[in-house]
Amino acid sequence: MDKSNINTIKHALQAGNYAQAISLTKHCLANESEPASIDELYYMLTVAHRLQGQIPQAFDSVQLLIQRQPDYARAHQEKAYLHLAQQQTDHAISSFLTATRLNPALLSSWLQLKSLYQQRNEVPAVDYCVQQIRFLQGLPKAICGARDLMYEGKLFVADNVCRRYLQANKHDAEAMLLLAEIGVRLKVYHDAEFLLASCIELHPDFTKAKIEYIHLLSKLGKFAKAKDVAQTLLDEQTDNRHFLAAKAGAMVGIGETQEAIAIYQSILQQHPTLANIQLMAGHAYKAAGQLDNAINAYRLAYHHKPDSGDAYWSLANTKTYTFTPQELSDMQALATEQKISTEDRIQCLFALGKAFEDRHKYDLSFDYYRMGNELKNTRSRYDKKALEEQIQQQQRVYSKTYFTTQNNGGCQAPDPIFIVGLPRAGSTLLEQILASHSQVDGTMELHNVLSLVSRLGGKKGQYPKIVESLSPDYFEKFGQQYLDETQYYRQGAPFFIDKMPNNFLHIGLIKRILPNAKIIDARREPMACCFSGYKQLFAEGQEFSYNLDNLGHYYQSYLQMMAHWDEVLPGFVLRVQHEELINDLESQVRRLLDFCGLPFEQSCIEFYKTKRNIKTPSSEQVRQPIYTSAMEQWKNYQSHLEALEHYFQA
Structure with a gap:
């Protein structure tokens, strides 16, 4: 697409010429075939309609955009603004939360959530929003921008911004951490590992870098090292359940499964409704061959978190589990639920494919496998x-x-x-x-x-x-x-x-x-x-x-x-x-x-x-x-x- 058209639309929006922006955007959409450009055009069309006060038309365009790109955070943010325009507070909060889950660097969404929660006097939620706002506002502008770019999937641009900042601000902890996170997403794992190790050596009290380092080491199969790093965190905070879970996950990786299960059980004794810990415990049980315990843990996970596609897929992934009619009905409802994350939807669709395969309904089974694969393939970089x-x-x-x-x-x-x-x-x-x-x-x-x-x-x-x-x-x-x-x-x-x-x-x-x-x-x-x-x-x-x-x-x-x-x-x-x-x-x-x-x-x-x-x-x-x-x-x-x-x- 001709970039001059995009720039013309942007200038029209900035100048308040919304009708012109709408007209030009529709013209470009009618002649565009490049998917990325189409998504950008739908986004600008949504913004233009909203600012022009054409809320129904804005809803139509943002829904099309979300169908095309369900993980596009700014589309959900726009949808939230539209709900606000119609005084649909619950829906606005839900859409702002989806936006911040997909892109935690969206400062405007956090500010809106803070205001909405204050109106409801929901103090813990307000406090959490304040914490996120302070973090983002405390970051250097370049790093905050690079973090936003990373979450929006513009990894190479984010990488360049971050590197330029580090050239002028060597050894900045947040910048080193962010560059490592970008490296992980680009699958340049060796560079990311070196960056995190260096960051921890230079900033030994930087807990976030240690947690990211543990995740990367586990991804690379370096579980013994991950366990050691987790233990350094536990030496300072013995009862921190996040650090305990990180250590247990590493222990499963090196075969210390029973010890890991004991840690998960101790966490669940204190916090029995934590679905993610139930899932991790289920994986440990499965690795150890304790299938009945694994199934029970997975079922508890979706009991405590009904939208957990991961729990349903984990049951299907045992390859031997037969879903009950109620579970099948719940999964079908979940697969069409608009508010769940894309990852949960993908997991649910694959689980449904397996469930109907077991029932010998192969055409319906393939439909679910196909939908799950198509959605997953939108995130694929296979070349x-x-x-x-x-x-x-x-x-x-x-x-x-x-x-x-x-x-x-x-x-x-x-x-x-x-x-x-x-x-x-x-x-x-x-x-x-x-x-x-x-x-x-x-x-x-x-x-x-x-x-x-x-x-x-x-x-x-x-x-x-x-x-x-x-x-x-x-x-x-x-x-x-x-x-x-x-x-x-x-x-x-x-x-x-x-x-x-x-x-x-x-x-x-x-x-x-x-x-x-x-x-x-x-x-x-x-x-x-x-x-x-x-x-x-x-x-x-x-x-x-x-x-x-x-x-x-x-x-x-x-x-x-x-x-x-x-x-x-x-x-x-x-x-x-x-x-x-x-x-x-x-x-x-x-x-x-x-x-x-x-x-x-x-x-x-x-x-x-x-x-x-x-x-x-x-x-x-x-x-x-x-x-x-x-x-x-x-x-x-x-x-x-x-x-x-x-x-x-x-």
Whole structure:
């Protein structure tokens, strides 16, 4: 869109020429096709109608905007002003609260809420608003503006504003924290981690930075470190439930599940109605295999917070829970409730998809899966071209010639067994089989290889080309560092498993830093694998999975990448076909153990008897003997999967 038109509309609004702004905006909307520009135009149209006193027309445009962008905070703020214009105080408060939840930097919304709560003499609510107003007004103008930009999704602009401020105000605590938060949203995790660690070192009493650091460490799977940071907070405030919960979450990550459950129970004894703690306790119970306790915790969570989509999705994500008719009715009502957050709506829609699948109402089930995926995909940053370029770069750098001439260096330890592939391809089953062996520890999806990629400049385009200029000493150092960092997740066995599926992109790097590691490719029939991924709401990442076309493209890209590794590193990767494993368990298990250099143990056949923490969606399924019911489930939805199926037609 011509930016001059946008500027003309803005100037008209500023000059009070609202009729002109409305006319020009409508003209632009009639000729615009760019989604971002359309959203901006609808916003300006809403403002112009409101300022012109055309409230019904303003309501129409803001409703269209919210339908297009349900997380657009300023749209909800505009809706609140419209409710105020009609003296609908309750609705105004609700919309202002939604706006501040989506963008806590909206000072005008906090000021309006303070005034409205004062009129009602709601003292605690007024006090909270005052606290938020003081915080925002106390920030430097540039940092307050950058925080606003971050919440509005303008991450690169926010990043630039924040960096310019830090150049003139080095070591400013709020600016360092904000830049780290932006880095997390941009998934530049290594930079964010360094910033937070530096911020804490420079400002040891800055509690907010420590809390953000704990969250990031947990996201990166560095749970032992997260636990240590949480403990430093607890040393100062022993009974702070937020710090206790942070510590318990980290403890679940390193396998101290029963101790974590005890902490959650102690919090709930004092605060039994905290839905988020019930959820966290449920996740801990589920990881420990205490399914009945997990289900009870999830049900208590939605009892205390009826709009908790997370509670309903957590029940569905056990894969074995059957919703009651009342729960089904409540979820359907919740899915259409305008006031719930987008995240709760997404979770509810996925749960409904699973609920109706269990009832064999496949068309209705797919409708809910489709709505959930479409809403989730609006937040996705999956970029087909970026993935294709990444694969091409891997192929260029990690060529046959490269491995012929660069075959020395690296850490020689044989400890790691990597399981790679696509999510929902059967990796959890493979891990459970191997972890049932006396010489193998099961861990989780470890982020360490991805963190190394980030440190090598993966987000800045320097990786993988940078590896060509590194000396062999670096690869040995990286390999040893990987072993040191992953030691926290091991229980003393000679070998351990890292089942991060996305590592399939970085097998060349793994070969350089850990040449004696074993790599297993978990392969599943493509339609079954992709549709299983489409049904799954992942905790984070896997952004390709929320669109059928993207799923097909990603699977084909994965095949291309694995074919390259087979060519340049013959014999380094063992492919295990999920369907063959299901149909001939013992032969495939023996093949798997032979590849890993492990003697046969019957416990690997009876893997479902092994007691260990499992935190993936398949946790309950792999605690049961082999079953075949999931192999053909996708065919119940075949009429809806044309966009996916054409990728795999011969």
